[in-house]
Amino acid sequence: MGGGPVSSLDWINDADRLSPWPQAKVVVAGLGTSGFAAADGLLEVGAQVTVLDENDSSANAEKATVLEILGATIELGQGTTTTLPDDVDLVVTSPGWRPSAPLLEQAAARGVPIWGEVELAWRMQHPDRAVPWLAITGTNGKTTTTQMLESILAAAGLKTSAVGNIGRPVMEAVLDETSYDVLAVELSSFQLHWSNSVQMHSAAVLNLQPDHLQWYEGAGFDEQLDPMGRYRADKARIYHQVRHSCVYNVADPLTEGMVEEADVVEGARAIGFTLGVPGMSMLGVVDDLLVDRAFVEQRKDSAMELAKVSDVHPNAPHNVENALAAAALARSFGVPPAAVGQGLRNLQLGGHRIQTVAEHGGVRYVDDSKATNPHAANSSMRAFESIVWVAGGQAKGTTFDELVKTHGERLRGAVLLGVDRHVVARALAEHAPQVPVVVLDDSSTTVMQEAVREAARMARPGDVVLLAPGCASQDMWSGYDARGNDFAAAARALEA
Known part of the structure; x- marks a missing residue:
């Protein structure tokens, strides 16, 4: 796994800005968005930075030029990440890199610390620029909930930014000239895996379902846990040393279990959210109102109105849960009740999340391309009574049995496409054999036009043709957004 000296810097494990x-x-391993931000931050404090990336695309070459001007050494192209240089004190990895990557294996074997960009950003705002973090993770709903939280915080007059897995690196905000009051931080399991000293003001785990399990297979992980156990353990890291509130989903016992096991600062509270009437120390729903029975003085016998369910767009059940989680985090930071409703009303969510893109002959065409795993698909399927389902793509080791068992009776038909279309087809054949299924073997992006035409043939007035693939998109598209755009274009092109 490579030799070389271990770092002689006795301060590196406790480093700050x-x-x-x-x-x-x-x-710095990888020159993506987070890698560039990490390198930029390290150069600002004077570190000697080498960036390694196998991808020598024009975009990376452009970023490399900027970093070289700032003093970094950049090595791009095949073979550049196979060997860790001898004289290294710290490795900062991009979040998608698995522990079995040669560079990281060699660092671990030599005792060189490995951080992610999130960990680096946390260190770089201390001791003199510390800003509280309100953090969100979960299999589904992270981005929407983070956007809701950012909007609520802004409605309360706070200087804030949504950062992390949502697209803007945390390090970018740390380097920003703006003095933030609080950050809304979306974190993936990958980002949490490479974080070890981060301490949130408050944190939420929205839900936990199998996802990214292939990433958790192989060397470099806790051998006593299976891939799902490793995934759960990384999600649970978000609660480590929380100072104020650990927010969990009452309907998902795994999230409450994480809170019970968490090593938190003394006095930190467990706060639940539920679509039902809330108990003490919970937020919930009463008579079409979102209410707080956690952050009010008389919580034994009263609750505070925060917003109307109609303030949540769309107000499908899973999205109301997202709103409650965002509200809980905001309230833990002292945001006044009125700002919750105002923030939810102000929010304009991005596309591809249960978005109606066309309507023809009484049939709605709904784009939920963001549903990249079965649990996310379940969330959108709950919102409709009669569905022609467009599904398939990269299943990432997940299965569709429970999803089909739950919603088989709602399905008018299904159109399947993508590399793992037969995984979905098998679940339908076994658990909903009455559902007509069309399997498309075309592997080009134009297959979406055929999929929409086939779905339209099956649909009846009152039905929803729902793109909720339950799979990732990069077998045929550059991302879920491109897939959703193709679906929307195909749906709009249909003759009424």
Whole structure:
């Protein structure tokens, strides 16, 4: 796995922004969005930075030019990440890199610390620029909930930014000239895996379902846990040393279990959210109102109105849960009740999340391309009574049995496409054999036009043709957004 000396810097494991960074030789693994931000931040404090990436695309070459001007060493192209340089004090990895990547295996074997960009950002705002983090993870709903939280915080007059897995690196906000009051931080399991000292003001786990299990197979993980156990353990890291509130989903016992097991700061509270009437220390729904029975003085016998269910767009059940989680985090930070409703009303969500894109002959065409795993697909399917389902793509090791068992009776038909279309087809054949299924073997992006035409033939007035693939998109598209755009274009092109 490679030799070489272990770092001689005795301060590196406790490093913060004011540490003597010019002494440190740091390798940044990957020149994506987070890698660029990490390298930029390290250069600002004077570290000796080398960036390694196998991808020598024009976009990476452009970023490399900027970093070289700032003083970094950049190596792009095949073979550049197979060997860790001998003299390295710290490796900062991009979130998608698995522990079995040669560079990271060699770092671990040599005792070189490995951080993610999120961990680096946390260190770089201490000790003199510390901003509280309100953090969100979960299999589904993270981005929407983070957007809701950002909007609520802004409605309360706070300077804030949505950062992390949502697209803007945390390090970028840390380097920003703006003095933020609080950050809304979306974190994936990958980002949490490479974080070890981050301490949230409050944190929420929205739900937990199998996803990304292939990432958790192989070397470099806790051998006593199976892939699902490793995935759960990484999600649970978000609660480590929480200072104020651990927010969990009452309907998902796994999230409450994480809170019960968490090593938190003394006095931190467990706060539940539920679509039902809330108990003490919960937020919930009463008579079409979102109410708070956690952050009010008389919570034994009263609740505070925060918003109307109609303030949530769309107000499908899973999205109301997202709103309650965002509200709980905001309330833990002292946001006044009126700001919750105002923030939810102000919010304009991005596309591809249960978005009606066309209507023809009494049939609605709904784009939920963001549903990239079965649990996310379940959330949108709950919102409709009669569905022609467009599904398939990269299943990432997940199964569709429970999804089909739950919603088989709602399905008018199904159109399947993508590399793992037969995984979905098998579940339908076994658990809903009455559902007509069309399997498309075309592997080009134009297959979406055929899929929409087939779905339209099956649909009847009152039905919803629902793109909720339950799978990732990169077998045929650049991302879920491109897939959703193709679906929307095909749906709009249909003759009424």
